[in-house]
Every structure is written in structure tokens, then in C-alpha cells.
Amino acid sequence: AQKITQTQPGMFVQEKEAVTLDCTYDTSDPSYGLFWYKQPSSGEMIFLIYQGSYDQQNATEGRYSLNFQKARKSANLVISASQLGDSAMYFCAMREGNIRGSQGNLIFGKGTKLSVKP
Amino acid sequence: EAQVTQNPRYLITVTGKKLTVTCSQNMNHEYMSWYRQDPGLGLRQIYYSMNVEVTDKGDVPEGYKVSRKEKRNFPLILESPSPNQTSLYFCASSLSGVPGNTIYFGEGSWLTVV
Numbered sequence: 323a324q325k326i327t328q329t330q331p332g333m334f335v336q337e338k339e340a341v342t343l344d345c346t347y348d349t350s351d352p353s354y355g356l357f358w359y360k361q362p363s364s365g366e367m368i369f370l371i372y373q374g375s376y377d378q379q380n381a382t383e384g385r386y387s388l389n390f391q392k393a394r395k396s397a398n399l400v401i402s403a404s405q406l407g408d409s410a411m412y413f414c415a416m417r418e419g420n421i422r423g424s425q426g427n428l429i430f431g432k433g434t435k436l437s438v439k440p
Numbered sequence: 441e442a443q444v445t446q447n448p449r450y451l452i453t454v455t456g457k458k459l460t461v462t463c464s465q466n467m468n469h470e471y472m473s474w475y476r477q478d479p480g481l482g483l484r485q486i487y488y489s490m491n492v493e494v495t496d497k498g499d500v501p502e503g504y505k506v507s508r509k510e511k512r513n514f515p516l517i518l519e520s521p522s523p524n525q526t527s528l529y530f531c532a533s534s535l536s537g538v539p540g541n542t543i544y545f546g547e548g549s550w551l552t553v554v
Contacts, residue, residue, distance in 0.1 A: 353539055354539050355539035355540055355541075357542065357543070359545075365528060365547070365548045365550070366545065366546075366547045366548055367530060367532075367545035367548070368545075369542055369543075369544060369545075372540075372542055374539070374540050375539070413483075417539040417541075417543070418539060419538060419539040425473075425485060425488055425496070425498055425499075425537075426471055426473070426488060426490065426534075426536075426537025426538075427473060427485040427488060427498060427499075428483070428485075428532075428543055430482050430483045431482070432482055433482070
């Protein structure tokens with residue numbers, strides 16, 4: 323079973339509008355971290371935002387916010403006031419906390435390709 | 441500036457010719473790892489290192505070697521590259537292996553094996 327599911331292979335949004343990218347996850351570990359990364363066409367992987375499993379409040383970083391619904395195991399990324407430079411692939415990822423036997427690695431979803439229209 | 445630096449960024453090589461992709465971080469991070477990214481398969485971990493002299497296999501270690509002699513460096517070695525190792529490679533680091541530590545990536549190395 324997939325641990326990270328991103329159901330939107332591609333999305334379009336009008337410039338200056340808000341967009342939500344979906345992410346659901348699956349883990350039995352009580353301690354985990356959820357991350358969103360942006361990958362522009364140039365290839366680099368850029369960290370956007372982090373949410374810890376014990377965090378009570380939703381994370382925010384500038385125009386990025388994370389809509390964390392723990393009971394539903396979802397961690398959707400909200401980008402407000404979209405800009406042309408936001409066009410990229412977006413990856414949701416999870417890092418589990420079971421260090422004994424854990425690789426400490428990030429488990430990635432398949433990604434969502436966001437295109438911002440002028 | 442805090443960063444993960446990997447070299448080379450772009451490389452075309454021939455089957456069987458040994459190559460090393462270097463990775464260095466200036467954040468004093470204990471945890472370092474290598475990923476490869478392939479279309480349809482996403483990002484997969486190759487090797488990781490919890491600290492100096494401690495390395496272990498990730499999900500796809502075949503055909504690769506690593507070493508961690510110093511905290512800041514974590515080179516990826518392809519002893520005898522093959523075409524199925526053509527991929528985009530990322531080095532990454534974080535303060536430690538706990539979930540609350542963000543993983544930072546290098547800019548990626550595009551490797552083509554012909």
C-alpha cells in the first residue's frame with residue numbers, strides 16, 4: 323500500500339488565485355513528520371513547509387500553509403495568491419519516527435504538476 | 441549560506457567507467473543520504489548515513505557504494521556504471537534521523553550512462 327498518495331497528477335490555477343494540493347498518508351507510527359517540496363523544471367528539490375504529527379496548529383510559511391487533518395490522515399498544501407513562478411512539481415513526503423530500524427528517509431508521493439496561468 | 445553541494449551537476453559517462461559523485465554539506469548535519477529520481481518511480485533512497493563511519497543500505501543500493509569518513513562529506517560511488525543507473529541523483533542531509541528534522545537537498549546530478 324502506498325504510504326503517501328497524491329491524487330492529482332496535474333492542476334491548473336489562475337495567477338493570483340489560491341490552490342490546494344492534496345496529500346493523504348498512511349502510517350501506524352505515532353511520531354512522524356510531513357513535508358512539502360517544490361521541484362521546478364530545473365530539477366532542484368526545494369523545501370517548502372513542515373508539519374509534525376504532534377503539532378496542534380497548522381504550519382504556515384509565507385504564502386504556503388498546510389491543512390493538517392490528523393484523523394483523516396491528510397496534509398494538503400495551500401498556496402495563496404499563486405504566481406507564475408509557482409509552476410512546478412510538488413511533492414508531499416513523510417518521515418517516520420521509528421528510529422530503530424528506520425532509515426530516517428523521506429517517503430515521497432508521486433507528485434502534482436501545478437501550472438499557473440497568466 | 442547553508443547548503444548541500446553536489447558535483448558534478450551533469451555527467452555523461454560510458455558503461456563500466458567508475459565515477460564518483462561528491463556531496464558536501466556545511467550545516468554540521470549528522471544524517472546524510474542519497475536518492476535517485478526516475479520517471480514513474482519517484483524518489484528512492486540509495487544509501488544513508490546516521491553519522492561518521494555509519495552507513496547503511498536504503499531501498500535501491502545495488503550498484504552503488506558510499507563512504508562517510510568526515511561529517512560533511514558523503515560521496516556516492518558507481519564502481520561499474522550501467523545504463524539502468526541513468527537517473528537524477530540527489531544528496532540530502534538533516535540534523536539527525538528524527539522526523540522533526542527537515543531534510544535539505546542538493547541541486548541534483550543528472551547522470552547518463554551510455
